[in-house]
Amino acid sequence: MLILCVKFVAALAVGLASLYAGLLAALTTQFIQRHAVYLHAFQMTGDKDLNVPEMFGFLRGQVTPFNIHSSDGTPLHSWHILPIGLYRKHQANLMEGPTGLAHDVTSTPGFNLLRDDPEALLAIHFHGAGGNMGSGYRIPNYRALTAGNPDKIHVLTFDYRGFGKSPGSPTENDIIQDAISVVDWALHVAKIPPFRILIFGQSLGTAVNMAVAQHYSTLNEPIIFAGHIMIAPFVDVPTLVTTYKIAGTIPVLSPVAQYPMLFNFLKSHIKEDWSTKTRIANYVRANEASAHQYRITLIHAEDDYDIPWHHTPTLFWHAANATSSHEIGQDDVAEWKSNEGQDIGHAGHEAHWRTHHGVISEYLLKYGLHDVVMGAPIVTLAAMRIFDGANVSSG
Numbered sequence: 113m114l115i116l117c118v119k120f121v122a123a124l125a126v127g128l129a130s131l132y133a134g135l136l137a138a139l140t141t142q143f144i145q146r147h148a149v150y151l152h153a154f155q156m157t158g159d160k161d162l163n164v165p166e167m168f169g170f171l172r173g174q175v176t177p178f179n180i181h182s183s184d185g186t187p188l189h190s191w192h193i194l195p196i197g198l199y200r201k202h203q204a205n206l207m208e209g210p211t212g213l214a215h216d217v218t219s220t221p222g223f224n225l226l227r228d229d230p231e232a233l234l235a236i237h238f239h240g241a242g243g244n245m246g247s248g249y250r251i252p253n254y255r256a257l258t259a260g261n262p263d264k265i266h267v268l269t270f271d272y273r274g275f276g277k278s279p280g281s282p283t284e285n286d287i288i289q290d291a292i293s294v295v296d297w298a299l300h301v302a303k304i305p306p307f308r309i310l311i312f313g314q315s316l317g318t319a320v321n322m323a324v325a326q327h328y329s330t331l332n333e334p335i336i337f338a339g340h341i342m343i344a345p346f347v348d349v350p351t352l353v354t355t356y357k358i359a360g361t362i363p364v365l366s367p368v369a370q371y372p373m374l375f376n377f378l379k380s381h382i383k384e385d386w387s388t389k390t391r392i393a394n395y396v397r398a399n400e401a402s403a404h405q406y407r408i409t410l411i412h413a414e415d416d417y418d419i420p421w422h423h424t425p426t427l428f429w430h431a432a433n434a435t436s437s438h439e440i441g442q443d444d445v446a447e448w449k450s451n452e453g454q455d456i457g458h459a460g461h462e463a464h465w466r467t468h469h470g471v472i473s474e475y476l477l478k479y480g481l482h483d484v485v486m487g488a489p490i491v492t493l494a495a496m497r498i499f500d501g502a503n504v505s506s507g
């Protein structure tokens with residue numbers, strides 16, 4: 113009996129070990145990696161139809177669903193969301209407008225309210241992994257972004273290819289290309305100048321955000337937006353997987369991390385590394401060199417158990433270091449922060465690194481988890497500060 117039991121336990125152990133080995137092996141394949149990073153197979157909005165925004169709590173006529181075409185022609189399903197004050201002024205007209213997917217967005221009443229107002233402001237939204245533009249805390253997030261100026265701040269959000277109703281499957285390059293196509297639409301179709309645009313990203317969307325920032329700031333004729341807000345960013349994917357925990361409790365790679373060779377082998381198989389630490393530094397350096405005004409805001413809650421908050425001070429350091437031609441150590445930045453930053457008790461800690469051209473802000477919140485924070489007033493405040501700093505009226 114005892115022997116049988118021991119045998120069973122041994123078999124179980126072998127079984128679990130090979131299951132784990134199988135999991136690790138699977139993680140080295142591109143297919144599995146992409147599904148693990150992007151989680152696009154999980155829709156999380158049940159039976160709701162993204163072409164019927166009322167199902168997500170919007171008012172009739174407040175949101176226009178339409179497609180923006182990516183550079184290779186892939187249709188990216190998008191929403192143009194009107195801020196509530198503006199909606200109220202035009203409610204009668206908007207309620208009578210067409211519903212469902214707009215085939216020509218430029219002829220919709222909502223679009224005209226955006227394009228024809230020389231003071232309209234636009235928050236372009238890059239969502240995180242999993243779900244679609246209608247899921248989770250993304251809806252309260254849109255409200256928080258517009259709340260600081262409910263007559264002026266519109267939201268443009270969309271699903272990357274492979275998410276929601278956008279066909280295809282995501283890769284790092286394609287997602288970045290999709291995001292650039294959406295920003296190009298805002299610049300060239302809606303004709304909103306960059307100083308009236310802020311770019312928001314959460315989680316995976318923060319990595320998209322800095323890729324886009326780097327792209328436009330390093331063009332021959334750089335385009336610099338009013339500012340970039342990043343909630344729960346990460347340094348890069350290799351660093352993320354070493355700290356990632358399934359459901360916040362099971363560290364996937366910690367057992368392997370004790371074996372540096374195996375660990376490095378696995379890390380070297382990560383094909384898409386989404387290096388925000390490199391891109392944020394490139395973006396800052398480009399703007400310091402070209403003397404463009406820029407603004408980056410990092411927000412992270414200390415109780416975020418998906419992406420640990422310490423990714424944010426690391427990114428802050430990379431950004432701060434890029435403002436100087438001399439190396440600035442991580443310890444120096446930490447010390448500067450404890451002197452110059454502001455402790456706000458239960459709210460957390462904030463710090464603003466200023467140069468002649470830019471402001472790099474960091475808000476470390478005590479509470480907010482990974483996504484609840486998206487609907488919080490700190491997001492509204494960050495958007496207001498960015499649009500204040502953009503000196504909108506004088507252009």
Ligand SMILES: *[C@@H]1O[C@H](CO)[C@@H](O)[C@H](O)[C@H]1NC(C)=O
Binds near residue numbers: 430437439
């Ligand atoms: C910090 O900046 C210096 C000088 O600009 C650069 O040589 C160095 O690689 C940067 N350090 C990091 C960690 O990026």
